[in-house]
Amino acid sequence: MKALSFEAPERPVLQDVPQPEMAADEILIEMAAVGICHSDYELLGGRYIIPISYPVVPGHEWSGRVAAVGRSISGFAAGDRVVGECVVRLPDRVHHFGFSLNGAYRQFFTVRPEWLHKLPDTVDDLTASFIEPFTCGYYAIQRSGGTNASETVVVSGGGTIGLMAAAAAIGSGARTIVIDPLAHRREVATRLGAAMAVDPTAGDPVKAILDATGGSGADLVIEASGHDSSLGAVFDMTREEGRVAMVGINIGRKVASHLGNIQMRNLTVRGCIGSPGVWPAAIRFLDRTGIDLSPIRTHTFPLEQGLEALRIGQHPADCIKITMVNA
Numbered sequence: 001m002k003a004l005s006f007e008a009p010e011r012p013v014l015q016d017v018p019q020p021e022m023a024a025d026e027i028l029i030e031m032a033a034v035g036i037c038h039s040d041y042e043l044l045g046g047r048y049i050i051p052i053s054y055p056v057v058p059g060h061e062w063s064g065r066v067a068a069v070g071r072s073i074s075g076f077a078a079g080d081r082v083v084g085e086c087v088v089r090l091p092d093r094v095h096h097f098g099f100s101l102n103g104a105y106r107q108f109f110t111v112r113p114e115w116l117h118k119l120p121d122t123v124d125d126l127t128a129s130f131i132e133p134f135t136c137g138y139y140a141i142q143r144s145g146g147t148n149a150s151e152t153v154v155v156s157g158g159g160t161i162g163l164m165a166a167a168a169a170i171g172s173g174a175r176t177i178v179i180d181p182l183a184h185r186r187e188v189a190t191r192l193g194a195a196m197a198v199d200p201t202a203g204d205p206v207k208a209i210l211d212a213t214g215g216s217g218a219d220l221v222i223e224a225s226g227h228d229s230s231l232g233a234v235f236d237m238t239r240e241e242g243r244v245a246m247v248g249i250n251i252g253r254k255v256a257s258h259l260g261n262i263q264m265r266n267l268t269v270r271g272c273i274g275s276p277g278v279w280p281a282a283i284r285f286l287d288r289t290g291i292d293l294s295p296i297r298t299h300t301f302p303l304e305q306g307l308e309a310l311r312i313g314q315h316p317a318d319c320i321k322i323t324m325v326n327a
Helices: 038-044 131-143 160-171 183-192 205-212 260-264 279-289 303-313
Strands: 002-008 011-016 027-036 061-069 081-084 087-089 094-096 108-111 116-118 152-156 175-179 196-198 218-223 238-246 268-271 297-302 321-325
Touching: 002 303, 011 303, 027 081, 027 303, 038 303, 061 131, 116 279, 131 160, 131 218, 131 238, 131 279, 152 160, 152 205, 160 175, 160 183, 160 218, 160 279, 175 183, 175 205, 183 196, 196 205, 297 303, 303 321
Parallel strands: 152 175, 152 218, 175 196, 218 238, 238 268, 297 321
Antiparallel strands: 002 011, 027 061, 027 108, 027 321, 061 081, 081 116, 087 094
């Protein structure tokens, strides 16, 4: 079978490998689709937030079908369509699938049943490979008290997670505004249903948000870029008694910001990482709303062209989400 592995930092290799053997308490998955995540490039560069070693097969944003089940497995059968969580537990410790455990950049792989969620027929394989990043955006909103049609939600940063958060807000009925300097990201936000898409390089984004909200500010601001200019502005565009969800990653840098607004406006600020506990609800949300996430996918490649997919994904000005499929 084909597998794309990182043999060492900055050394991706596409190769033929044996199909993995399945233990009695494991399930063999045939990969249907797998997304390339920004964190995969951190792994490729030799960096990640937990200990890692090489070689490793990346891939944590996946959908697939059950190919076979171990003899002690119940509740799953060959042919079931499934997705799997990224943060998983084994007897030794908590692992990140596709980082400290080999992931889904391969045609077949084994998993444990407690990591899996069955898919409704309304969610196709390509959409299902979006569920992992969608849960991160969905979690940011739920952790901040949810939203509804009475509210204005601002998402600062229109990368994959930002756009997924915007989609979750749009699907919840909120008036949603996305801020991003890249035109193709703003265009995708509009296609998803955003009411406005703001270019922060064309003027003051804080003024744009205040003008759009009658001077009051947004009910909920989701910081999804991790960029200094965005981090410095989120507390200025949130209304009194509003909420801020900090999703974008910023490691080790100091950023100038009007922190006094947290106190003066009585803001609720929550850090968000991952998507613990929300996968079943997020899957039901996609099933019942039918929201179309496909505009976020800019490129699709067969796994056999995975090296080219990785190369293109290193240029965010040219793409948003790249998906590899098992042809």
